[in-house]
Amino acid sequence: MSSNASNSQSMKGSFKHDLFAQFARVGKALSNGNRLELLEFLAQGERGVDELARISGLSVANTSQHLQQLRQAGLVLSRKEGLKVYYRLSGDDIITLLDALRGVAERHVADVERLVNTYLTVKDSLEPIPRDELLERVKHDLVTVLDVRPPEEFAAGHVPGAVNVPLDELEQHLKTLDPEQEVVAYCRGPHCVLAFDAVARLREKGLKARRMQDGFPEWKQAGLPVEEGE
Amino acid sequence: MSSNASNSQSMKGSFKHDLFAQFARVGKALSNGNRLELLEFLAQGERGVDELARISGLSVANTSQHLQQLRQAGLVLSRKEGLKVYYRLSGDDIITLLDALRGVAERHVADVERLVNTYLTVKDSLEPIPRDELLERVKHDLVTVLDVRPPEEFAAGHVPGAVNVPLDELEQHLKTLDPEQEVVAYCRGPHCVLAFDAVARLREKGLKARRMQDGFPEWKQAGLPVEEGE
DNA sequence: CAACTATTCAATAAATCAGTTGAATAGAAG
DNA sequence: CTTCTATTCAACTGATTTATTGAATAGTTG
Known part of the structure; x- marks a missing residue:
């Protein structure tokens, strides 16, 4: 959350620390099975909140909250049209990331196999x-x-x-x-x-x-x- | 943690749920900045616990615990030699995954830029x-x-x-x-x-x-x- | 403007996580 | 066999996360 600007020596540690903390935000978004399932649905195309709630079996409020976490992590974007809010992946590289995650889990987590x-x-x-x-x-x-x-x-x-x-x-x-x-x-x-x-x-x-x-x-x-x- | 074997209809939901939960374990391992930093060091080559603790600035006990989380998620492997325990990435695909994570963060998280x-x-x-x-x-x-x-x-x-x-x-x-x-x-x-x-x-x-x-x-x-x- | 709908916000309890401390273990060295 | 060392384990505190519930908001429809 904190950020200072400088190009001096002593900043290096904190810069690095902050940077990894940002990467970790993306990791955190991927740290919950429900969110991963939502991402998989979104990989098929744009979806409304109610629809996502229905297919994932989560409550609407819960779905909404997960979607907002995904948005804060930069993984999804939303668009409002009338009453409905439509979510979509923020880029094709998200699919690449998800496949990398799946692949690693498949190859290295014994339980998946x-x-x-x-x-x-x-x-x-x-x-x-x-x-x-x-x-x-x-x-x-x-x-x-x-x-x-x-x-x-x-x-x-x-x-x-x-x-x-x-x-x-x-x-x-x-x-x-x-x-x-x-x-x-x-x-x-x-x-x-x-x-x-x-x-x-x-x-x-x-x-x-x-x-x-x-x-x-x-x-x-x-x-x-x-x-x-x- | 639970697992039942069957090929009936009703199993599908739980199978899917379990599977995403496994993927989420890998995501969870990536959800902490210190662990990501450890992974970056390990991407350079094999390292002992004390060494990792030193470069990352964490306590030895803390480092050890993070390493074990990484191991449980299947991201690292360890090898014991005498007193020392050496950790390494469990495969080159981990580097791919880390780069995908970095890339997504870079492209979609405004704070990183x-x-x-x-x-x-x-x-x-x-x-x-x-x-x-x-x-x-x-x-x-x-x-x-x-x-x-x-x-x-x-x-x-x-x-x-x-x-x-x-x-x-x-x-x-x-x-x-x-x-x-x-x-x-x-x-x-x-x-x-x-x-x-x-x-x-x-x-x-x-x-x-x-x-x-x-x-x-x-x-x-x-x-x-x-x-x-x- | 009143009734309705889709979504988000806010408050909560239970569960999980991060980091510290001190003890336990296993192997090495004297 | 005793001492030393690197690592792990166990217990504990404070912080964070998940899912639920009910209320608030924004926009639509009659």
Whole structure:
């Protein structure tokens, strides 16, 4: 909170200290699971407070407070339109940061691996398909791409040619799928369970299903083509 | 801390919740300035507890406790040798994560820019030189590279051809420098003040001095050549 | 202008965290 | 075996964090 200006020797320690304290503010914003979940939702696109409260299962007041912490840390920006306040990530580098965090946790925290393996029975058998490989196959119409996110998120941007099939509508769409053609599902990010779940169910039905590497935010950030609207 | 195994519907929420809680543990480790400073020191190489306590200005007990939090978050590993316990980063991806954190803070937290500008008078006038550009010039012997870190850190690894000149010895080395040849200084990382300070002083003396982009950990991680020893 | 809505603010209790101090441990050296 | 040293553990205080609750605010709608 304190700040003095000078270029003398003795300032160095305090400058350094203050600087690390600022970095720590960003770290602190990432130190709570609910906030990380909010960030993941925001990585899909702009969202209102009530909407975020609903998907995250938090109270509106609590959600609002977390969002303000995120804003103070510089991770999100807000925009007011009539009654509603819309929040969004303050830049694409936030996605990079979140992926770095996920990656480190995945590689170095033993519990994460245990969790993932426990839930997914055998994660490796799901062999995620890399983004650029998928793009190649989409071009040649070799795969059906399923976007298993809710319609709003789909409308805000999705992989070109993808079909929006929210998880609970999966059963109805089963007949329309060619059992010979490979299906690739994706959702919000590398650990979004929707895609895992969709692939598991499709496989149960005997379809050739795989998961796309990571999720839509990473696809977009990689500079790959994006389609919008219905 | 809790964990149940199942692949049913109802597990999804809790799985997701647990997963974000794990990621948050890593975030929490990054939520304290002292821990970030310790990580920066460790990015230079392996260090003992007492050494870390000394450079960071914390008590030994306090340092030990922070280190254990870092270990629990999977960010550092330790190794016991005789009486001493040596800590090191658990992987190069930790440096990536720290840089992502720094970058986000720099770009989105207004206070960071203010701090940097205040201390450095005019940061931009110091125009840091990119790593690969520097490597090119070193090869052709067009620049003198100064490593302004302490001798121990220099010995553990440095940019090839760099001269180790700790900041307090800078004055004595001034005469040995060719006033026509450009000097490039670097130290521990993008915000390590040592290099900023060295460049500022060299410029005062009329020398052509610049700062290298980032610091040694980033250089090493970029896969550029590293020289060791005296 | 009155009623309503989405969001934020303020106050609170329980939980967690940071830093200090002094004791406990494990290995080294005499 | 005793002494010394580097590190960790345990207990404690004060500060900070989380989530809840109810009130306050700002903007919309009738």
